[in-house]
Amino acid sequence: MIEVKDLHFSYPTGLEALKGINLTVEDGEFLAIMGQNGAGKTTLVKHFNGLLKPTTGEVLVNGTSTQQISVAKLARNVGFVFQNPDHQLFSESVEDEIVFALKNFGFEGETIKKQVDWALNLLDIEQYRKTSPFMLSGGERKRVALASILAWDPQVIVMDEPTIGQDHQQKEKLQQFIIQLNAQKKTVVVVTHDVEFVAECNPHVILMSQGKILVSGKAEKVLTNPQLVAQASIVPPQITQIFLRLADLGLPTDVIDVHEATKILLEHLRRRK
Amino acid sequence: MSVFEGFKFRKVSSVIHNLDPRVKFFFVCILFVMAIMFNQFLALVVLFFIPLPFVFMARVNRQWLRSLRGAALLAVFIFATNFIFGYFYPSSSIPHVDGAIDTSMEYFALFERAAAMTLRFVVLIASFSVFFLTTSPDHLGLALQQSHVPYEFCFAFTTAVRFVPVLADEAQTIMDAQKARGLELESGNFIKRVRNYIPILIPLIVNAIRRSLELAEAMESRAWGASDKRTNLYKLNLKRADITMVLITVLMLIIALYIWLFIPVPSLTSLLFT
Amino acid sequence: MAIIETKDLTYTYPGATTPSIQDVSVTINKGDFVILTGPSGCGKTTLCRTFNGLVPHFYNGTLEGEITVSGLKVADHKIHELARHVGLVFQNPENQLFALSVEKDVAFGLENSAMPRDEMRKRVDWALQMAGISELSERPPHELSGGQQQRVAIASVLSMQPDIMVLDEPTSFLDPVGAEKIFKVINELNKKLGITIILVEHRLDLAAKYANKVIVMNEGTVALTGTPREIFTSEKARLIGVGIPKATKLYQHLKRQGVTLKTVPVTTEETANLLLEMLNHD
Numbered sequence: 104m105i106e107v108k109d110l111h112f113s114y115p116t117g118l119e120a121l122k123g124i125n126l127t128v129e130d131g132e133f134l135a136i137m138g139q140n141g142a143g144k145t146t147l148v149k150h151f152n153g154l155l156k157p158t159t160g161e162v163l164v165n166g167t168s169t170q171q172i173s174v175a176k177l178a179r180n181v182g183f184v185f186q187n188p189d190h191q192l193f194s195e196s197v198e199d200e201i202v203f204a205l206k207n208f209g210f211e212g213e214t215i216k217k218q219v220d221w222a223l224n225l226l227d228i229e230q231y232r233k234t235s236p237f238m239l240s241g242g243e244r245k246r247v248a249l250a251s252i253l254a255w256d257p258q259v260i261v262m263d264e265p266t267i268g269q270d271h272q273q274k275e276k277l278q279q280f281i282i283q284l285n286a287q288k289k290t291v292v293v294v295t296h297d298v299e300f301v302a303e304c305n306p307h308v309i310l311m312s313q314g315k316i317l318v319s320g321k322a323e324k325v326l327t328n329p330q331l332v333a334q335a336s337i338v339p340p341q342i343t344q345i346f347l348r349l350a351d352l353g354l355p356t357d358v359i360d361v362h363e364a365t366k367i368l369l370e371h372l373r374r375r376k
Numbered sequence: 377m378s379v380f381e382g383f384k385f386r387k388v389s390s391v392i393h394n395l396d397p398r399v400k401f402f403f404v405c406i407l408f409v410m411a412i413m414f415n416q417f418l419a420l421v422v423l424f425f426i427p428l429p430f431v432f433m434a435r436v437n438r439q440w441l442r443s444l445r446g447a448a449l450l451a452v453f454i455f456a457t458n459f460i461f462g463y464f465y466p467s468s469s470i471p472h473v474d475g476a477i478d479t480s481m482e483y484f485a486l487f488e489r490a491a492a493m494t495l496r497f498v499v500l501i502a503s504f505s506v507f508f509l510t511t512s513p514d515h516l517g518l519a520l521q522q523s524h525v526p527y528e529f530c531f532a533f534t535t536a537v538r539f540v541p542v543l544a545d546e547a548q549t550i551m552d553a554q555k556a557r558g559l560e561l562e563s564g565n566f567i568k569r570v571r572n573y574i575p576i577l578i579p580l581i582v583n584a585i586r587r588s589l590e591l592a593e594a595m596e597s598r599a600w601g602a603s604d605k606r607t608n609l610y611k612l613n614l615k616r617a618d619i620t621m622v623l624i625t626v627l628m629l630i631i632a633l634y635i636w637l638f639i640p641v642p643s644l645t646s647l648l649f650t
Numbered sequence: 651m652a653i654i655e656t657k658d659l660t661y662t663y664p665g666a667t668t669p670s671i672q673d674v675s676v677t678i679n680k681g682d683f684v685i686l687t688g689p690s691g692c693g694k695t696t697l698c699r700t701f702n703g704l705v706p707h708f709y710n711g712t713l714e715g716e717i718t719v720s721g722l723k724v725a726d727h728k729i730h731e732l733a734r735h736v737g738l739v740f741q742n743p744e745n746q747l748f749a750l751s752v753e754k755d756v757a758f759g760l761e762n763s764a765m766p767r768d769e770m771r772k773r774v775d776w777a778l779q780m781a782g783i784s785e786l787s788e789r790p791p792h793e794l795s796g797g798q799q800q801r802v803a804i805a806s807v808l809s810m811q812p813d814i815m816v817l818d819e820p821t822s823f824l825d826p827v828g829a830e831k832i833f834k835v836i837n838e839l840n841k842k843l844g845i846t847i848i849l850v851e852h853r854l855d856l857a858a859k860y861a862n863k864v865i866v867m868n869e870g871t872v873a874l875t876g877t878p879r880e881i882f883t884s885e886k887a888r889l890i891g892v893g894i895p896k897a898t899k900l901y902q903h904l905k906r907q908g909v910t911l912k913t914v915p916v917t918t919e920e921t922a923n924l925l926l927e928m929l930n931h932d
């Protein structure tokens with residue numbers, strides 16, 4: 104469980120990037136953090152594994168303040184997938200890349216092998232085991248980066264903009280994958296601008312703007328509120344946009360999913376007849 | 377890090393910022409020459425005060441002080457070496473009897489000389505940092521170009537200035553990314569510690585190469601090399617303030633030369649001990 | 651009138667064993683707004699690079715087939731000649747701005763082409779205004795937000811008054827409102843100035859409403875071309891993995907349940923209007 108209490112954070116430049124954040128991420132939760140460029144999303148999640156420490160306020164991971172533990176220790180529980188995989192890939196082979204973190208965390212011998220196999224399989228990159236990560240495509244490099252973090256099986260997985268540059272199919276895979284993680288009671292935190300992606304997953308959503316949390320709630324409640332969404336420099340999902348236009352017909356406006364939308368429309372038509 | 381701080385340009389507008397960089401550079405060079413001409417403590421104190429009005433006019437006092445503070449460690453080092461060196465190898469400029477330094481006057485003279493050498497360094501830092509603090513790299517590049525430095529070189533210069541902070545940020549991000557995978561930089565013996573930096577250096581290099589390729593691509597796409605007679609959006613013209621500044625500088629130099637030739641600058645030691 | 655025409659274009663990067671684009675034949679007309687899409691690694695960026703000669707002149711490698719852009723045969727002209735007709739905007743704003751002030755960046759291409767200073771000034775101001783960033787002209791680009799930077803990048807190719815602008819995923823780092831602003835700027839360039847636009851994009855829902863043509867690539871070849879409407883309803887596009895906008899998906903889901911709207915919508919406005927019409931009607 105991650106608790107953020109009245110967190111303020113200023114960069115050395117003097118810029119106050121976070122202005123009083125209060126937030127609890129429960130175990131097994133799926134949380135999406137959205138909001139305009141520069142709202143402080145990345146700054147916030149970097150506090151979850153202690154890469155940044157609060158200027159004032161505190162962040163507790165499983166009850167312990169991040170001030171008191173090293174990043175390396177925190178990272179054992181909180182895996183962080185950076186936006187750009189090229190900021191971490193350095194090994195000669197995909198396998199070595201995954202082994203790196205495992206060794207850092209003190210895994211040994213058979214366990215390492217087991218975890219590597221598991222991670223390679225999970226992300227469908229078994230065939231690249233011996234390939235240099237630099238030879239892979241952008242989407243594949245991203246999966247290697249993800250595998251290298253999942254391999255040590257952290258309780259919480261934070262992903263910064265995982266959908267950038269990904270095509271539709273990869274996004275769908277990612278979505279299924281997150282659902283799978285969630286089913287294993289892992290906590291997943293995703294920072295993203297991708298409204299349609301969030302609409303399809305329907306996680307808990309936090310909207311941020313200028314260093315503050317605007318609102319927190321289920322995607323179908325948050326993303327369907329035009330005022331809030333506009334404040335966070337987001338546009339509502341397409342389905343919501345359509346239903347907002349149909350509001351006069353007495354249809355609900357908090358719809359984000361195509362299947363549900365279809366059901367509501369059919370129901371409406373049937374009743375009219 | 378903080379020495380560099382004093383050399384980081386921030387966009388502000390002031391009489392000093394708007395001076396032609398060539399003029400400012402001329403001024404700094406003359407100051408440099410004067411600092412070399414004089415080795416007397418008192419003269420160097422005067423030289424130290426010369427850039428001060430410009431610092432205040434440009435309102436960069438805080439950054440300027442920071443760069444001086446950054447240079448403090450080096451200054452201490454220079455002072456110490458000069459002092460120790462002067463102690464063991466007294467030169468003619470330090471009065472001494474029997475080749476050894478023992479009287480308080482001799483100690484004071486030694487002290488004054490070490491202080492003067494340190495001050496010379498401080499004057500150099502002080503004046504050059506005024507120059508860099510008040511000159512936009514763009515203008516500097518332009519000045520280089522109008523001084524017939526090849527364009528490729530000027531471009532390389534401004535691009536380097538532009539990308540140094542970006543690379544510094546990137547290095548930080550890479551370090552964060554590896555720490556997030558359990559890398560502990562400060563663990564193990566010396567060899568292990570050096571090896572700890574491999575996961576940081578490789579992505580840094582790979583990304584620098586990738587970045588420069590992307591940059592080259594963007595430059596090519598914007599007609600790089602289309603014409604030998606490249607034009608420039610800006611042009612530096614000498615304005616009245618620039619001419620005034622040149623005159624001030626020349627005047628300064630003349631006075632300095634006069635003093636240097638005809639007026640012996642007394643040392644603090646001679647003033648105090650005689 | 652065709653402004654870009656390729657015939658059996660095949661290109662292999664130096665050192666690569668298989669071609670990255672293969673037998674590509676496309677025609678793009680003057681004034682078109684084209685979306686180029688397809689799975690990651692299918693060769694979209696590579697194709698864009700052929701439009702201004704980065705492929706093959708910058709990357710070397712082997713280019714076979716023919717490509718003509720604005721009447722110039724790419725193989726016979728240098729990149730800087732083609733750059734006057736084709737402007738490229740890349741995905742990462744950080745790596746395409748290298749000057750220390752916005753207007754200097756916007757002037758870069760003109761300086762290279764040795765344009766006299768007075769004329770250059772006018773062009774720069776015009777380009778800044780078109781991109782809606784006149785007030786940023788003296789700011790250092792690296793201190794701007796991603797969205798602002800991307801508009802600087804657009805202005806800096808626009809200043810050369812190209813016939814064609816190619817934008818390779820220009821909004822992927824931007825928040826949705828920032829992205830929408832960029833698309834609006836691009837759309838104005840297309841509708842008001844008649845500049846031909848080629849936009850590489852995975853998220854069709856954001857850009858579909860501006861485009862009159864979609865090209866879908868798959869594994870180095872052109873798999874489909876057509877209007878957004880044709881592509882979004884094509885079974886083949888779905889199988890390739892093109893992300894069909896929800897506005898069209900809703901239509902398809904309803905149709906499967908026996909409710910057919912009059913036409914196939916591609917934007918949320920169209921879907922909403924069609925639904926309103928139907929629901930108000932009966």
Ligand SMILES: Nc1ncnc2c1ncn2[C@@H]1O[C@H](COP(=O)(O)OP(=O)(O)OP(=O)(O)O)[C@@H](O)[C@H]1O
Nearest residue numbers: 114115116118120139140141142143144145146147
């Ligand atoms: N290393 C840094 N030093 C100084 N300021 C920074 C640094 N990193 C970020 N900032 C500033 O802090 C603010 C919040 O940045 P942050 O990266 O957290 O935003 P974000 O919500 O993740 O934005 P984006 O959607 O663009 O990724 C911004 O104004 C940014 O310019």
Ligand SMILES: Nc1ncnc2c1ncn2[C@@H]1O[C@H](COP(=O)(O)OP(=O)(O)OP(=O)(O)O)[C@@H](O)[C@H]1O
Nearest residue numbers: 240241663666670689690691692693694695696697
């Ligand atoms: N500079 C290069 N050298 C060698 N091969 C390359 C180079 N750039 C791209 N490729 C290869 O060419 C193929 C097509 O790549 P391209 O970048 O054109 O794809 P894309 O459709 O733009 O993908 P994305 O959606 O991920 O940007 C890929 O297999 C890629 O690995």
Ligand SMILES: [Mg+2]
Nearest residue numbers: 144145146263
């Ligand atoms: Mg971010």
Ligand SMILES: [Mg+2]
Nearest residue numbers: 694695696818
């Ligand atoms: Mg691409």
